[in-house]
Amino acid sequence: MFLYLTAVLSLFILILYVNFKKRYGFWKKLNVPYIHPTFPTGNVSDFLQSSIHFSYVIEKLYRKLRQNGATDYGGIYFFGNPVFLVLSPEFAKTVLVKDFQYFMDRGIYFNEKVDVLSANIFFLRGSKWKTLREKVSPTFTSGKIKQMFFLILDIGHRFQDYLMPFGNVKADIDIRDVLARFMTDVIASCAFGLDTDCINDPNSQFRKMGRKMIHFSKSKALKLIFASTFQKQATFLGIRWNDVDVSDFFINVVKDTIRYRKESGTRRNDFMQLLIDMMKDESKEKTFDDGKVTLTLEEIAAQAFVFLFAGFETSSTTMVFCLHLLAHHQDIQDQARESIKKNLAKYDGVWCFDAIMEMEFIEQIIEETLRLFPPVSDIHRWTSRDYKLPNGFVIPKEIAVIIPALAFARDPNLFPDPMKFDPSRFTQEAKAQRHPFSSIPFGEGNRRCIGMRFGMIQMILGLSLLLDKFRFSVCKKTTNPIEIDTVNLFHGPAGEVFLNIETLK
Numbered sequence: 001m002f003l004y005l006t007a008v009l010s011l012f013i014l015i016l017y018v019n020f021k022k023r024y025g026f027w028k029k030l031n032v033p034y035i036h037p038t039f040p041t042g043n044v045s046d047f048l049q050s051s052i053h054f055s056y057v058i059e060k061l062y063r064k065l066r067q068n069g070a071t072d073y074g075g076i077y078f079f080g081n082p083v084f085l086v087l088s089p090e091f092a093k094t095v096l097v098k099d100f101q102y103f104m105d106r107g108i109y110f111n112e113k114v115d116v117l118s119a120n121i122f123f124l125r126g127s128k129w130k131t132l133r134e135k136v137s138p139t140f141t142s143g144k145i146k147q148m149f150f151l152i153l154d155i156g157h158r159f160q161d162y163l164m165p166f167g168n169v170k171a172d173i174d175i176r177d178v179l180a181r182f183m184t185d186v187i188a189s190c191a192f193g194l195d196t197d198c199i200n201d202p203n204s205q206f207r208k209m210g211r212k213m214i215h216f217s218k219s220k221a222l223k224l225i226f227a228s229t230f231q232k233q234a235t236f237l238g239i240r241w242n243d244v245d246v247s248d249f250f251i252n253v254v255k256d257t258i259r260y261r262k263e264s265g266t267r268r269n270d271f272m273q274l275l276i277d278m279m280k281d282e283s284k285e286k287t288f289d290d291g292k293v294t295l296t297l298e299e300i301a302a303q304a305f306v307f308l309f310a311g312f313e314t315s316s317t318t319m320v321f322c323l324h325l326l327a328h329h330q331d332i333q334d335q336a337r338e339s340i341k342k343n344l345a346k347y348d349g350v351w352c353f354d355a356i357m358e359m360e361f362i363e364q365i366i367e368e369t370l371r372l373f374p375p376v377s378d379i380h381r382w383t384s385r386d387y388k389l390p391n392g393f394v395i396p397k398e399i400a401v402i403i404p405a406l407a408f409a410r411d412p413n414l415f416p417d418p419m420k421f422d423p424s425r426f427t428q429e430a431k432a433q434r435h436p437f438s439s440i441p442f443g444e445g446n447r448r449c450i451g452m453r454f455g456m457i458q459m460i461l462g463l464s465l466l467l468d469k470f471r472f473s474v475c476k477k478t479t480n481p482i483e484i485d486t487v488n489l490f491h492g493p494a495g496e497v498f499l500n501i502e503t504l505k
């Protein structure tokens with residue numbers, strides 16, 4: 001039996017070896033500069049061997065290709081699969097904007113048949129994505145966000161009240177935990193129409209499920225890497241992103257909200273209301289599949305779910321990095337506080353939407369934080385159809401493309417002294433001096449982050465409310481730099497992030 005199994009395994013490895021060796025000629029044939037791969041991991045053995053986040057593996061490959069003289073693009077291998085790595089902001093513009101029709105989709109694995117929540121705007125492809133994006137986009141206009149402003153402000157004031165006793169005694173607090181609770185309440189309120197009050201109730205079911213959705217075990221991460229590499233096999237095996245309990249929980253939350261609003265005639269200024277207003281008339285059969293967009297209950301649940309999936313961790317970790325940086329740069333923190341007070345004074349001390357829109361310095365601080373610590377560290381696309389490279393060779397369709405946002409943002413040729421925290425890099429004048437695609441934390445082009453404006457407003461408001469009332473500084477438990485979680489999909493902190501909080505008189 002043992003001999004039989006060894007023989008089968010050896011044969012399997014041999015077949016895989018021959019197959020991968022053949023695949024490893026891909027970039028050479030297309031005359032694209034590449035890094036020599038090794039069987040079986042290609043160029044990503046670092047990711048499996050050592051404990052580093054995937055974005056640093058990509059950054060290392062980016063640097064190596066550039067050092068070897070590649071300018072606009074290069075080729076790498078992810079196990080047996082070729083991946084096209086973009087190496088310059090100008091070529092990123094070509095992919096994301098100029099030739100967008102060739103690079104419309106992310107090509108990330110999803111399986112809407114077994115996992116209805118994965119049929120959302122982030123994962124969908126081609127015409128399904130395009131139709132849905134057109135329909136959902138108007139929910140993110142300034143006017144609609146302005147209507148939600150007071151929902152966020154209410155939660156912000158509750159957050160200040162919660163922190164006050166800690167600030168009064170100059171306590172050390174885990175800002176990662178409290179900011180996650182703040183951000184969960186904001187997204188739960190705006191996307192799901194729920195008052196979760198995680199700020200005061202950290203054990204709420206909504207938060208538990210939200211956490212489960214994002215934090216993967218190593219085995220789940222490996223399962224999803226397998227699924228992304230072998231998509232047909234993963235579809236056949238019915239591999240899903242979301243665990244059944246997470247999926248059932250969010251679908252039921254949406255069902256209950258819709259039923260309640262319909263039965264009570266209640267309306268609310270939130271994303272959920274805008275999605276309900278697009279809800280499918282049950283007497284008709286049309287869904288966004290047909291080009292005429294109405295949404296089914298599952299489709300509404302999938303979109304609300306993706307606002308949490310894409311909006312929660314990104315925004316809360318950005319605020320964590322931001323406060324951590326400000327705690328190490330008290331001069332910039334003071335300057336930020338001054339700018340908030342000056343702005344508010346123009347509006348008689350009233351926290352209103354217009355005052356927040358004018359918090360330019362806070363915006364620069366957030367942009368600089370996003371440059372140093374982009375939560376989405378690589379932008380993903382794949383070739384939706386054959387694409388002719390500037391060298392005349394053609395990349396076939398369905399080849400993965402990575403635009404390394406973190407690698408650009410930490411490249412000294414694009415940002416001198418790249419690890420220095422310097423918000424003045426984001427004044428209008430400074431921005432005009434460099435390529436606009438040098439720092440792209442929200443992606444770019446038609447498929448860039450749909451929640452960018454909403455995300456910026458909730459972060460500016462949250463940060464301004466905090467800095468107005470409290471000083472944040474390093475304490476004994478503060479680690480510097482923050483350790484990065486190697487398994488998380490997002491580029492974020494590994495554990496607790498402690499800072500000292502002091503109420504200002």
Ligand code: HEM
Nearest residue numbers: 122307310311314315376441442443444447448449451455
């Ligand atoms: C700091 C905050 C945020 C960051 C850094 C961020 C970053 C990103 C990035 C890099 C992408 C991919 C863009 C591309 O491929 O070109 C993306 C997509 C997306 N984001 Fe965000 N995001 C943030 C907040 C939000 C919020 C608050 C929401 C929703 C309320 C949201 C919803 C989405 C959705 C739905 C997509 C997919 C868009 C599509 O494929 O059409 N994001 N985000």
